[in-house]
């Protein structure tokens with residue numbers, strides 16, 4: 157067992173037991189799942205301080221030399237796609253736009269894995285100036301966090317008065333040539349109050365809105381099961397104003413269930429991670445900004461790839477470490493278990 161510094165909490169790195177793992181190239185786990193969706197966190201920094209995610213003062217800075225470089229990210233993405241069966245890559249954080257070399261990261265990944273969809277999840281602050289360049293670099297999809305279209309509420313929730321920049325970013329993304337733009341809104345009591353207005357705004361702007369149940373991944377540890385707003389409460393509220401018709405998931409492992417709004421074609425989605433968990437169909441694998449594999453959002457055990465990467469390991473050796481980490485993935489988040497404890501890292505530090 158070794159210990160590495162991953163910036164925020166100190167996280168153990170397990171020697172993964174793979175003695176019972178079948179000899180298959182893909183990222184399989186003990187529960188029969190196969191990870192094909194790679195999420196790469198590229199920074200812990202952020203331009204906002206959403207209360208359900210970050211502490212007011214932000215996350216402790218990760219030393220620059222501990223962050224994966226653009227070239228290292230491209231190499232790992234290439235290994236994921238060519239040796240491990242990864243079919244889609246998403247950059248997240250923290251806020252991906254905080255990295256000035258995001259365009260370089262995207263272009264590097266597009267070069268090593270041509271044809272693989274490359275997406276970003278972003279708060280869109282400053283995106284208006286970069287959307288066209290990111291599309292040119294090879295980014296194919298953008299998901300944007302927006303919880304409210306009310307400026308005061310936005311400022312309270314994110315602790316920053318940046319609504320105008322976010323709305324400009326969404327509009328720029330919508331005309332930059334991405335295949336489509338999705339909006340993510342985390343369900344909080346105030347979000348519920350503004351949910352009808354937010355959905356109407358998204359219908360008018362022709363972007364796809366998804367509401368997300370809040371998970372116990374806030375840095376302030378204020379989440380409580382009894383206080384959270386459930387998907388069902390949201391559907392009741394939206395149902396008073398819109399006609400909603402259930403239309404299912406895009407694919408079996410997609411987190412969002414969708415409803416047609418007023419007969420469609422517009423939809424509203426709900427990601428009910430807590431009350432209608434989709435862990436049994438999970439197809440995710442994560443690389444943190446410091447180059448560790450994290451098999452589940454809620455797992456505190458991470459496996460270090462960066463040391464091997466910088467120590468001269470071959471692509472096949474790196475792939476073997478990654479496979480071992482995923483074989484040991486947990487069954488699910490376990491939020492409903494009596495002994496549940498939230499992970500040490502908060503959402504922004506994991507890469508949501």
Ligand SMILES: Nc1nc2c(ncn2[C@@H]2O[C@H](COP(=O)(O)OP(=O)(O)OP(=O)(O)O)[C@@H](O)[C@H]2O)c(=O)[nH]1
Nearest residue numbers: 248277299338340368410411412427429440453508
């Ligand atoms: N339980 C769980 N929730 C997740 C996971 N990844 C993302 N989420 C939640 O889903 C929300 C939306 O995630 P996005 O980054 O937009 O990605 P996505 O929904 O997989 O993206 P699409 O491919 O566009 O559907 C996040 O805000 C998280 O709250 C995960 O691995 N497990």
Ligand SMILES: C[S@@+](CC[C@H](N)C(=O)[O-])C[C@H]1O[C@@H](n2cnc3c(N)ncnc32)[C@H](O)[C@@H]1O
Nearest residue numbers: 209249250251277278279301340370371503508
């Ligand atoms: C951590 S953020 C990183 C990317 C970018 N900064 C953004 O906000 O889109 C990724 C996603 O996680 C979601 N998120 C953050 N904290 C959450 C929580 N406690 N529960 C559920 N989703 C959360 C955000 O709404 C966002 O859609």
Ligand code: SF4
Nearest residue numbers: 202206209210250279
């Ligand atoms: S949800 Fe995204 S924008 Fe909000 S604080 Fe977390 S990382 Fe930043």
Ligand code: SF4
Nearest residue numbers: 435438452453488489
């Ligand atoms: S909580 Fe873990 S197992 Fe469940 S969907 Fe998320 S990453 Fe997958």
